Amino acid sequence: MSFFILTPHGAVLIIQHRPMKIAKTLIQLSRNERALITGFSTKLSANYLTRLRELGFREGEFVTCLKTPPLGAPRVFEICGSVFSVESEIARECEIEIYPAELLSTEIQ
Amino acid sequence: MENILILGNPNSGKTLLFNKLTGLNQKVANFPGVTVEIKSAHSENLNYQDFPGTYSLKALTIDEQVAIDGFKTALLSPKTKAAICVLDATRLERSLYLLLQLIEVAKKANCPVVAVVNVMDELIGKGVEINLKGLEEELGCTVIGTSAKKGAGLKELKELLKKFPTRNQKDIHSAEELNLETLNTKDKIIDFKTRANKLSREFGPKSGVLLLSQHRIDNFFLSTWGGPIVFVLLMLFLFQAIFSWAAPFMDGIDGIISSSGDWLASQVTNPIAADFIRDAMFAGLGSFLVFAPQIFILFVVIGLLEDSGYLARATVILHKPLSLFGLSGRSFVPMLSGHACAIPAIMAARTIESPRKRLLTILATPFMSCSARLPVYALLVGGFVPATTLLGGLIGLQGLAFFALFAIGIVMGLLASAVLDRMLSKKVSTLGDAPFVVELPPYRVPNVKPIIINSANRTWGFIRNAGAMIFSVTVVIWILGYFPNGSGHLESSWLGVIGHWIEPIFTPMGMDWKIGVAVLTSFLAREVFVGTLGTLYGIESTDDNMGSLTNKLQNSGMGIASALALAVFYSLAMQCVSTLAVIKKETGSTKIPVYVFVGMTIVAYIAAAIVFVAIKAL
Numbered sequence: 001m002s003f004f005i006l007t008p009h010g011a012v013l014i015i016q017h018r019p020m021k022i023a024k025t026l027i028q029l030s031r032n033e034r035a036l037i038t039g040f041s042t043k044l045s046a047n048y049l050t051r052l053r054e055l056g057f058r059e060g061e062f063v064t065c066l067k068t069p070p071l072g073a074p075r076v077f078e079i080c081g082s083v084f085s086v087e088s089e090i091a092r093e094c095e096i097e098i099y100p101a102e103l104l105s106t107e108i109q
Numbered sequence: 110m111e112n113i114l115i116l117g118n119p120n121s122g123k124t125l126l127f128n129k130l131t132g133l134n135q136k137v138a139n140f141p142g143v144t145v146e147i148k149s150a151h152s153e154n155l156n157y158q159d160f161p162g163t164y165s166l167k168a169l170t171i172d173e174q175v176a177i178d179g180f181k182t183a184l185l186s187p188k189t190k191a192a193i194c195v196l197d198a199t200r201l202e203r204s205l206y207l208l209l210q211l212i213e214v215a216k217k218a219n220c221p222v223v224a225v226v227n228v229m230d231e232l233i234g235k236g237v238e239i240n241l242k243g244l245e246e247e248l249g250c251t252v253i254g255t256s257a258k259k260g261a262g263l264k265e266l267k268e269l270l271k272k273f274p275t276r277n278q279k280d281i282h283s284a285e286e287l288n289l290e291t292l293n294t295k296d297k298i299i300d301f302k303t304r305a306n307k308l309s310r311e312f313g314p315k316s317g318v319l320l321l322s323q324h325r326i327d328n329f330f331l332s333t334w335g336g337p338i339v340f341v342l343l344m345l346f347l348f349q350a351i352f353s354w355a356a357p358f359m360d361g362i363d364g365i366i367s368s369s370g371d372w373l374a375s376q377v378t379n380p381i382a383a384d385f386i387r388d389a390m391f392a393g394l395g396s397f398l399v400f401a402p403q404i405f406i407l408f409v410v411i412g413l414l415e416d417s418g419y420l421a422r423a424t425v426i427l428h429k430p431l432s433l434f435g436l437s438g439r440s441f442v443p444m445l446s447g448h449a450c451a452i453p454a455i456m457a458a459r460t461i462e463s464p465r466k467r468l469l470t471i472l473a474t475p476f477m478s479c480s481a482r483l484p485v486y487a488l489l490v491g492g493f494v495p496a497t498t499l500l501g502g503l504i505g506l507q508g509l510a511f512f513a514l515f516a517i518g519i520v521m522g523l524l525a526s527a528v529l530d531r532m533l534s535k536k537v538s539t540l541g542d543a544p545f546v547v548e549l550p551p552y553r554v555p556n557v558k559p560i561i562i563n564s565a566n567r568t569w570g571f572i573r574n575a576g577a578m579i580f581s582v583t584v585v586i587w588i589l590g591y592f593p594n595g596s597g598h599l600e601s602s603w604l605g606v607i608g609h610w611i612e613p614i615f616t617p618m619g620m621d622w623k624i625g626v627a628v629l630t631s632f633l634a635r636e637v638f639v640g641t642l643g644t645l646y647g648i649e650s651t652d653d654n655m656g657s658l659t660n661k662l663q664n665s666g667m668g669i670a671s672a673l674a675l676a677v678f679y680s681l682a683m684q685c686v687s688t689l690a691v692i693k694k695e696t697g698s699t700k701i702p703v704y705v706f707v708g709m710t711i712v713a714y715i716a717a718a719i720v721f722v723a724i725k726a727l
Binding site (some may be wrong): 028034035047048050051053055056057058061066067070071072073074076078080081082083084085086088090105 | 165167169186200201202203205210293295298299302306309319320323324327329331333334336337421425426427428429430438517544545546547548549
């Protein structure tokens with residue numbers, strides 16, 4: 001739901017109310033967005049899951065997308081104080097819930 | 110002598126600590142997966158063992174398997190006195206995960222574990238604190254803060270290690286019941302990770318401060334435009350540096366060798382001995398030594414890139430483009446190292462996540478222009494490409510030609526990988542054993558002194574190994590070329606007869622019999638080429654002054670078409686017995702090195718013939 005307010009200077013202030021949480025996968029996390037890891041797809045092999053969990057990608061952990069590098073390169077995430085680049089095929093199988101830093105975001109047009 | 114095991118996460122500073130404890134100069138770099146086999150050295154009655162890095166006690170790649178198998182074996186040995194777990198203070202939580210596993214396993218074998226919290230200098234530099242005492246109390250093992258780079262805390266570590274008692278036989282027996290698989294259940298993984306997280310939050314540094322500077326630099330190096338441009342500029346800089354910076358040193362060495370050879374030969378009264386000194390020893394071996402500065406600079410520049418932390422970023426940027434050729438972003442590091450030497454580069458492919466991609470990387474790496482090709486390139490480019498500059502003196506034409514020769518190797522390596530990827534049996538898995546998850550280490554100012562020492566050692570090792578072979582070959586070449594008619598009669602020598610017999614093989618590439626002989630001898634090792642050629646032109650010349658091999662080659666009547674064809678042949682041919690041996694070892698196949706040798710030689714021959722014909726036709 002969005003609210004539109006006309007300011008005295010003539011600009012339109014949009015106050016957007018986002019839902020509390022949005023279920024997505026890690027690949028859909030935009031730059032500087034933060035999310036909670038909720039689970040992993042069953043398509044991931046046991047080895048992959050083990051390694052991801054060892055590195056900190058586990059249920060209940062917050063992850064932040066830091067970069068979306070050029071040339072279709074794997075995205076860069078920060079988790080548990082370390083920075084990792086995760087292949088898109090893997091990120092697609094990592095389930096997350098996005099918790100916006102502020103429930104109300106303000107944009108000025 | 111009792112053993113001390115050095116374990117830890119990839120890129121936590123294990124090898125730097127090992128070097129400082131033992132006084133050795135093993136290669137170190139700021140990216141994961143530099144050490145792929147266990148190395149040992151002793152100091153003060155203790156034998157230190159440096160293990161490949163591992164994230165946990167579950168192996169997903171070959172280098173991790175080496176580390177974990179080695180650790181299990183070491184726990185069963187009464188000679189093992191203690192294990193050091195190296196933790197990176199700037200990324201404590203990840204390091205603590207392995208430490209907690211090690212403590213649990215080592216406790217069963219009554220093997221003491223020392224937690225060495227390394228890279229403390231970076232925390233202190235940023236004014237960040239870490240509670241080592243609190244960690245020690247919670248973990249129940251000794252915790253020591255060190256900076257292997259600055260040498261801080263090492264004295265205390267050595268003193269502590271000496272104090273540990275020898276383990277008794279009863280403990281060793283109990284270690285036989287170790288089952289590492291029990292550590293890798295989902296519940297156990299979550300438990301270790303939760304404890305690591307808690308300990309890190311309670312006693313560790315605040316990560317935000319440490320990551321901030323890394324993010325700022327990454328905003329540039331991983332940006333849409335900046336990333337690819339910086340990568341290309343860095344690679345161009347690498348090749349320019351090899352050619353431009355080395356030139357004065359090469360001229361100096363050339364002058365010393367020429368004058369030393371002339372002087373020594375003039376002191377010898379026997380004419381055959383004088384000719385041998387001048388033509389075999391100094392013209393042959395000396396011609397190769399001239400190129401040592403270029404090899405040294407290549408090692409230094411690659412060392413600077415490795416130590417800065419940039420290589421991990423290049424791995425990320427190149428992952429997608431390399432996957433088009435069946436490779437992985439991780440293939441970049443072996444391929445770049447292959448520009449120094451293919452042997453460690455092929456071994457570095459152990460860190461690659463999938464067997465198929467690892468095999469393709471092993472097959473593509475020999476195409477990279479290693480340092481042994483450098484003398485041949487330098488000789489031909491220096492002799493036949495004009496020393497003019499472009500863009501207002503910014504880029505030299507010779508440096509650009511150098512870049513082109515290196516580029517040919519890279520392009521052919523990628524094409525070969527793409528073709529082989531389509532030809533390979535589906536039995537070789539496309540799926541990775543481990544996911545492509547690359548840790549991006551913090552940027553660090555390269556530690557110049559160890560890089561210089563390591564580069565000097567590697568250059569000296571290269572000269573020493575190649576020197577023995579070059580000397581043996583040049584002696585044989587000199588005998589065959591000198592007799593029966595002596596100096597100045599090369600055409601009628603035994604070698605001349607053999608050379609003219611094989612000349613038709615090399616004619617399509619525009620090469621005469623002398624070049625043909627040098628090419629044939631260099632199938633043992635590429636670096637023999639320059640030495641052989643130096644000896645041949647030394648025998649042919651009746652002049653008592655040695656002069657440079659470049660001048661002799663220019664005066665031999667060789668044209669630009671033949672020179673470039675020869676350079677292309679060298680950039681693509683497989684002329685290294687040691688590389689073939691390491692391919693056999695790493696792939697476990699006898700057929701693969703045979704295919705590599707035959708395939709690369711045929712490709713090189715055809716490409717060189719095409720270059721010769723095309724340039725002649727212009």
